[in-house]
Amino acid sequence: MDEEAVSSDVENGEENQDEDEEAVEVRPLDQDIIIPGLSLLCRTGNGLRHAFIKVVLKDKRLSDMAAISNYIHLRFMDVSNNRISDLSPLSSLTQLLWLKMDKNYVTCFPGQTFSQLVYLQWLSMAVNRLTVVEGLVGPALESLNLSGNRIQRLNGFESCLFSKLGTLELRGNRLTTTNGINLPNLQRLYLAQNLITSLEGLEKLESLTTLHLRNNKLGNLDGLNANMKCLQYLNVRSNDFLDETCLRALGLVSKTLRVVILSENPLDGTTDYRPYVLTLIPKLERLDKEPVSLEERAEVWKAIKELKEETG
Template sequence: MDEDDGSDVENGEETQEDEDDEATEVRPLDQDIIIPGLSLLCRTGNGLRHAFIKVVLKDKRLSDIAAISNYVHLRFLDVSNNRISDLSPLLSLTQLLWLKVDKNIVTCFQGQAFAQLVYLQWLSMAANRLTDMDGLVGPALESLILSDNRIQTLHGLESNHFSKLVTLELRGNRLSTTEGINLPNLQRLYLAQNSIKHLEGLDKLESLTTLHLRKNKLTNVEGLSSNMKCLQYINIRSNDILDETCLSSLGHVSKTLRVVVLSENPLDGNTDYRPYILTLIPKLERLDKEPISLEERAEVWKTVNELKEED
């Protein structure tokens, strides 16, 4: 698998987008907007009545969504690409399973309604104006997408608040460290396009299978832990790895690793690091975009054995 995707947002572009957003005419939500977006007619809890459980309200120039609070049977809600900052009207939508709020202007979770959404399993709030995660609680959340915000620190990511979370996306934020993620059940973590210099606190991620760190500022991979007993894929493409010695900590997860992506680091082109990585991780199946052939593996271990005999 290849997890390289996503796009960069330059500060100038971000500022221009903010200015364009503020110049956009906004309007409050009303039934004339809601009704055309309704779909999926289902029976309600008592089985005697029917109600629509899905509504799509994206690209409506909405700023006030108070009217949505009357639709208490909704399970799927998309309000992406609007001008919404206040999500408290969601307080009454206690049946929500899926919520998309991408490309709005939400700045924080404090005072929002997420603690009431006890069945919410999937939440995406990419491209808002979040600076932290304080106040967010998701007892049933399985996937949380907060890419392209302004998050600098990770607080509140505790297992008692997110016991079922398996996928966390924080691409394109302003993180400098991985410290603060205490989620033993997390399986996939996407941190590309941040400013991460240090891997910290990863020993708590015992179930993690995928770690994506493309385009950060790592000079080594110290911080990888033998407690990460399930890690199969790690992407550290486009960082600041200078030489092979900076990669020795990959040995802590060598028993499970199957794919490593290292291209576009300073060591790329200056040295052939494939033999070293194959020696470090004997069961590796792919390095960068090239699979490990039986012939390559045999040649590396032949060389290793010859060196041992010489010693």
């Protein structure tokens, strides 16, 4: 899904959640709803019996999912676009690998529920009503999407709880800082459409290759750190950079950066920042939408060489 589609989905989801809850009749989950949604018949652990391992219960106006707790062999579950707030029935589904609960009414992660889901690898809870992440653990989680919630702080993202997490999406929340993500194995971090004014704690993200910070409130890039020795893609489009001095910290990650997006900042209309950025990052391959040409690269190397000669 492209960036614009993700943005639209988050915004539309938030609008839908603000609708009058009484306008839509809700109902509890029962066998009549579950059975038509089951698929993928597979052998169970001992190989002598069979069970359905996938259930899709999207758009059912569900108010709870207590009845699902009896289907202990489920591995794939989609209950998106309902009115569910209680996650505790999930604790008995210890074989879950994949769970999608977008567009529900979840406000928090109940204690011990996710500690039972030791095989869960993919979780999406975009556009709910989450304000904190405490209570969520994921020893096997590789991808986590919490976009479009109301999260204001990132306490809880510790490497001991999410040792395999490679992708974390927190677009469209209410974060003001990047501090609180202690995940040295994380590779992709999406923080667009927040209220972030400062970059903090990034030195812990040693494996990060992609950092997405579009539509925030950043006034500079202070906080980028040389420990980020894998960073290749940085998107800081639509922030509050006023002049080239706001970009100096790019030099700290210049060895690996290959793509930088800076368009739609205030400096975009006042200065040609392209030569300055290419001087900071001589190996850059693309700046905004334009690839770096061989001619540009040659001019940058020439300028750097001349500067070194002048300064001795």
